[in-house]
Amino acid sequence: MKTGNIKKQLTIYLQLVLILVFSHVSGVVTYAAEENAAKTHDEAIQLQVLECLNLIAVSLTHIMTYNDKVILDQEYNMIINNLNLSNIPDADLITLLQELMDLLTSSKINDYDREYLLKDFDKNVQHELKNRVKSLVFDTDLVINPYNTILAAFVATGSFYFNYRSQMDTYIKEKEKGKWAIESKTMQELNNFYKKLLKYSWTLMRKYNLPDTWRLDEKQLRNYTNILKEPDLTKRCRKLERIETSFQKFPPYWYYRGQSAQEIGRTKEALHCFLQFQRIHQGILRKDPYAASVAMCKTMLMKNSNSDAIKRDLALIVSNSDDNDWGNLLFAALQYGRLGDSDTAGKLILRNLDNGHTAFIDTPDMVRTVGPALLLNTPKDVFNRIIDVILNNDTVKNYDVLWLYGQTRNSDILKKIRLEFDRVLLQTTGKSFLNPLNIFKDNNLLVFLPTRWVNGTSLVTLKLEDESGEIKINPSDTEILDNFPEMTLLTFKDVFSVKQLIKKKQAVDISITFIHEKLDRDKRDIKDYTIEMVFQSDIVSSKEASEKEMKYLNTLFEGRIPEAMKIEKKKDDKRLTVWFSKKKIILNGEAFDWNDDGLIINQKKAPIPDSDLK
Template sequence: MTSNVAGVSHERHSHEEKRKAAYALNMCTVSVSQIVDYNDSYILEQEYDAILNNLNLKEMPKDEALLRILSELLNVITFFRIQNIKKAQIEKRYQEQLKNAIWSAIPNFSVIISGNPIAIAFSLATQIGSGYMNYRREKANAGIAKEDAEIELQITAIEQFNALKRELFTTAWRLADEYDFDDEWRLTEKQIEQYNNILLDTNEYRKYARLEAISNRFVAYPPFWYFYGHTANVIAEEARKRLQQNKKNTGEEMQAYDKDSSIAKEYGELAKNHYEHFYTLTQNHILREDQLAASCALEYVDLLWNENQPDREKIYGLLKLAEHLSPNSFDIIQLCAISYLKVGKSDDAARLLKILVNEEYNTVANAKILSRLYVSKYLSGKDSAAFAHYNILKTQVDPLYLYPMPEGLPDGNQDKLLEEKFMLTQKAILKKAYRNTLDAYAKRMIIKFNSVIPAPEDVPPERRDTYYGNTSAANAHREEAAKKILDSKAKAEYISRLKERGFRIGFTDILNETVAGIEELSCFRDLNEHDGLIRLIERRLRLARPELTLFQTKLNELNFSFEDYKKLVRNYSYPYFTEDFYGRLKTHIDDVIDAVSEYESIDKLDRELSEFCERHTLPAPEQYLHMYKETSQEPIVYSHIVSFDDELLGEKRSNQNSEKMRKHMEKIIQDNMGELIRNPDCVSIYLMDDGIAFNSYLGNDKLRIQNGYLYLVRQKAFAILDDKTKKDFDLIFCTDGIAVVDKNNIRDTVYYNDIKYSADGNTEELKLGYPDVFTNKDVNINTLNGIIIELGKYVRSLDNQYVEV
């Protein structure tokens, strides 16, 4: 709209203001469209956050109509977030009503115990018939109630959308009148729906052509131009990949090479043009953070790197822009940090890597790179600041992960010596990471394997892993439950469940799953001994076949006894089938890692292991190594507290005084300690009579983070082996066994007689229930094993004296 004063034409709003108004309107329209089309809670949260936290209010057009539509959008998004909760409540209520309806079908049991057989039969038939009709009627009523509730929600949703679309139309009318922008700049619902469908097209050439056909309608919607350019870039990138693979040995190959070369060049230029147009439309951002624009900058950087003479200044400017537009997106920051290194901006890279380490994002990988930058700076000019920053980094991440500083090394050829030292350390870490990961994987498989034999009792989901674990306490508990049911009237029912389970197929499935999972690791897949390792499990299966077949026959004949159960679970456990396999596999993996000569292969094996852990929901490898200086404080969980042992009411060693036992067992340790502790600075032993140190350890609130055995352990404890190193793997000696404490988590109690000593060369270890082991260079393991043997003898002597009261 214009007005003439003294023959001069004046417009109320500049072209840029008009464009921003149209963009703001289109953003709202697209937001409404996505909420309707996708019906996705993630989209709701994304749109809610974009409006509340990501609008640049300085650049947003100040118009009441725009403010109203944004407020209405927030209201509608909030409504749907609440509606999702209501839907869940309706479904829950419906399921409860169905459960209650079933009870209406159950006959009156009083008729079963009175009256003559004919009357009973007639009454039951009548009741079951009417009961089923009751069930159907109740189910129908529940279904009607559910349908009515859902219709109410649908009606309310339609009203919400109608009000929102009405408000959107009003806003469009007002903005078009106020800013007088071209109506073609305004997107319609049909245009947005078409655009959304095009973006889902998996044929990139067709997608590009379809975007090209509608490009004139998206003059005032910048995101379109990013996706337009991104599609061209994908086509160019695929062509470049084919160029690298093409050998050009034949005329046909040469022709294909020329074609791909032409595609890469043409679509690469198109992508750059679209990216440039995107940036002309977003010079004054109406978003505070814009991950789309940051992604565009990084993709543009990749395109520029493919040129014969990359424009490094332009690349640097794009990286700065990406960083500025997405300061809280750590994936963007990570890519920027690496790209800064490519353009020689190591200070910028170090600054971002430091942020990522502080935020614990890819901590170990980023700390390695950052430490290398600090060492390079120090070597180039004895930079004291770099040395100080390196020492600060050592307080955040274990120094074993860091590139070593040249302290104590001769001046000549320091780089090579440091690299060799770093390689040796990373190999040692990687070997330990593989061993610990395989142990954790085996633990996961043990739980699955043990659960093949169904529990004779209800096991809550939160207790499943503990119940089916391979600790001596868990094994004893399962056997006790099996004995109870196999000696009861419910024996036949439980045997039928065992029979139907098909445990032989179940065992085979878990062993197949075990090998299939480990096949993902190239250090197993590519081994020359690969098939030989698998045959170790196969050999055990063949040996087990006769007796397992016998057990199945007994189940079929319903004469399966508790002794049979014991033989089955004790003789044919997961360790029976896999212990040799895992042991030899670890040795071979060590050999593979030792043979590696360049860091690239170390990094590849490391990444492969991390991906394996992620796929199998295992903790990241570095978490097994206890290499972090600090761990986040977990909330204290007090649920499932087990405070009272069944010994308290005299069910077990009723003729023994617990305090007397603790005193006697403490004396066994005192008498046999000898040279138990090799390095008192790293490991301490606290006896019950020591008082302060012993009570202080058990009074540590952090021990309560596990699910509740602290009080029970305290009643039985008489000695503690406290590992003060980063590994922080402690042992609490109790009257019934050793409680394992892994970084303040009391995990397992292992009976003394179940602990096994093992020595291989200079390595000594105690097996604390497969696959857990205790090894510590600061402890004389042989002496510790002697103490455990004596404690086991004492406990066994009490068991022999035991007379149940």
């Protein structure tokens, strides 16, 4: 019994010891976790204070070094109404920022100049897109992978904040020299403010136990700003590497160093820099152009990574871009499209269009450059909006729209312009809107075309096939109608004898072909993209021809035919005449049935005879 009691007491004793040990360990772990959390919080506060102080110092240095009102205006707008107050831990920092804003207000550029500069920025983006895409577009199938080159162009131009700094000489040429220099009084006040900043910095750094080596002084910042002006990217990279110790806690430093490394192909170093930026960035600004640009650059380096990781960066781009940063938003839209998220991509495209930002599709070059990527897998409402914007632009020709169809094979593009085909008419010269029943006077043919079809660089050819063979003729005259500039008249001289055609009751096929001149850069061994409209001659009564012409006029004028053009009935309605019926349209080898009632799109296509492809 005694032995059993001893064992029982020993067991109870050991259990009590274990409980005491676990309680002590648990307390230690909890205390350590709380201590680590407090330490992490304190470090975050330190970084927030440091980022605020350096943000103010860098803004001052940029303004004073560049001595440029546009830079001043950008720094003002980047801070005012853009502060994330929840991430600014000290009231003294708010006081400093308020004083700086008051100091800058009087020297901002006016709204007119700002709008002028933003239009220049749009041109710069277009120029960069064209240059980058033209160098690669003929080596890469943009239908299979339309994104990489276009995305790289948006990364290269950046937002207006970065583009102005990198292209200052271009912008300055557009305005008289000295117009944007900052007044000497303001420069003196900025110098005085810098002295006040030094005192505040000393107080705050002691208060938050910040090492003085983390603070960027005036000399360091001027050197840093001058390094950023270095045009040689390799040299700029080396110089940025040398100042890492002083700038390691300053997020924009890691952006510029990473961007320079990425441009010269040092991708591993670039990715390290962008990740370092995101580790120390404290979100002092609601919309931070640096955060957006880092995320853009990073997604280009991680395009084959997990889609969730890429989408986190895309969300950063969108959240740090305002409505004027249309290039950033379009970049994100194209990236979402590449990842298969067409709904989010469509919303971002509509955001640009709703805010009047159409520079990415407002010229033929832009349509050809960005169009295929925008339209692939796009939601129908977004697709329709894009095509409507393109069609409402007079500088974009129908040829460019059909080129998009050739790239995407999206029949909705044809449906959007099918009414344009209804406005095409082939007639003999003797006929006219004012007197359609005239006796034939000569052997010429007229083609009425929507002016949007006519491109100065397109080759237009009329081809006639009859029992005697084939002839090809180019137009002798091209004229926009004075009373109806939406239509253009092409004249082809001495095609055939209309009287003989009626006399012999002979049928002929006539085709009008548009061939866009091949670009010098295009070295591919492929056929040119052609648009061929095929007509067939019919011998009909004058009455039937008049009815057909009236139907055409109703289509052309949308039921509101001018009185001078209305066709009067004649007694000799049984007289025979020629009517050229629409037969088919061939778009780069793909045939569609076409008749006087319109283009037939939703059909099973029959193989095209070899004769039609010659």
